[in-house]
Amino acid sequence: MDTHIKAGLQPVKEYQQHRARMLISCPDSPGIVAAVSHFLHQHGANIVQSDQYTMDPEGGMFFMRVEFDLNDLSGKLMGIKSDFQEIADKFQMDWNIFPLNEKKKLAILVSKEDHCLVELLWQWQAGDLDAEISMVISNHADMREYVESFGIPYHHIPVTPDTKKEAEQRQLELLNGKVDLIVLARYMQIVSPALIEPYRNRIINIHHSFLPAFVGGKPYAQAYDRGVKIIGATAHYVTEELDGGPIIEQDVQRVSHRDNVSELKRIGRTIERVVLARAVKWHIEDRILVHQNKTVVFN
Template sequence: MSVPTAILQVICPDRPGLVSELSGWVAANGGNIRHADHHTDAGAGLFLSRIEWQLEGFGLPREAVAPAVTALAERLGGDGQVHFSDAAARVAIFVSKQDHCLVDLLWRTRAGELPMQVPLVISNHPDLQALAEDFGARFVHLPVLPDSKQEAERAQLQVLEDHGIELVVLAKYMQVLSPDFLASFPAVINIHHSFLPAFKGAQPYHRAWERGVKLIGATAHYVTEDLDGGPIIEQATVPVSHRDDVEDLIRKGRDMERLALARALRLHLRRQVMVYRGRTAVFS
């Protein structure tokens, strides 16, 4: 079993000496740094840092680390947070009828590839109940109709709260979350079946085929009110040709959807993604 680590993420105004100051803070408290990644956005005047260190031998008790990080970030004039590698996030997966992304995520979780728990699967259709329950997740069927969408989302939010969910993953959930839902629960990752920003919205494979593209892909991104326009975490692509029909594009695209979503979720769960100014820095 790997040694538990703490992961510090800081975004602050750029200035000389920040790497030394942050690593010095970890060292001053007895931390042994395992990984350190930094990025300076010169145009924005911002400094981003991710530092991971072993908890064994660290001078602060776990419950004191977060307040100390908050004080450190305030001293730097920025924002900071800390996470612990052995704290498996509680994740809910939203689905409709397509099962390929759900199966992949549940299998990877069971195999230990994704450091998370999936206690809950929510769907607007009943089709995938047996699959979810085979992996030990509670399946909640909440139909979403045009005249009951608001009521359905209120019920979804209540179920998320009841299960202590920290992150929602839209694994081919063919519904658009409302601004009210996102205001109440903003931690959402979606998989979109195109290489964004191309072909936003519905039926991207059909539109890609009509345009005769030679490359299709899938994009995993954080969800915002801007449809398919949230900060991008991961993308995957595959070549296509004039010999491929729409069904071929869909078949090839499903592989990319699974791959991009699993990679993005792993990056998020390992705290390798930092969001700023509507975009992401991914420390891989």
């Protein structure tokens, strides 16, 4: 295995040295696309991909994702950001630019079930998750050897009702300034506002049901009792409302009366791992814009 990959890093590809992504959300009005395109052209950039969506041309919100190439990106990026502010102010934009040579840093939180963690590590190892996995944090020690075999730091922080506050403070100390995204890969703990606030729209959870159905604990048992014919999984950003944050991705599979709770869980594990990996991939590729409690996903 490549030593850079083993250390939790994906190598920077040649084209990423001069490519960046711009994300924009603002009230819709005429001239936004033209203004952005003209600005990038004036600064010597070449647009390689552009997506946009408007909720309602009459007073709705407008969303845009642009990828562009620019020679000497690192040297010119600060100036571009400064110059673009005049356009951003004119159209009341919420915007950001993400250079591709700066890998997003991930922390994965997990409990005992390993299927979602394993999927993320597999996809990262294959180069499908173009990010740095900075650490794995768990309230159990079960997966330490497996995670460390990838060269990724593993932190075991036990959590009990009496130590939950102290445990979360220790997590924050580990995370502070070191990660861009937190992934709850079947981390079976409710996170507090103290962790949510500094990572607003940067904590992704996988919930093992097709939300908004079967919120909370034991959703497969709830689904079995209800006699559902479809089960699913939902990846969403974490908010203070339990399982109520903006939904990023969902998927389902048909089941029947012959499937007991154990069988529903077995089927559900496959859905969970795929749905979570998609959501994480889209986030690190800057494909998601959040508006109120919804997402716009350019995929």
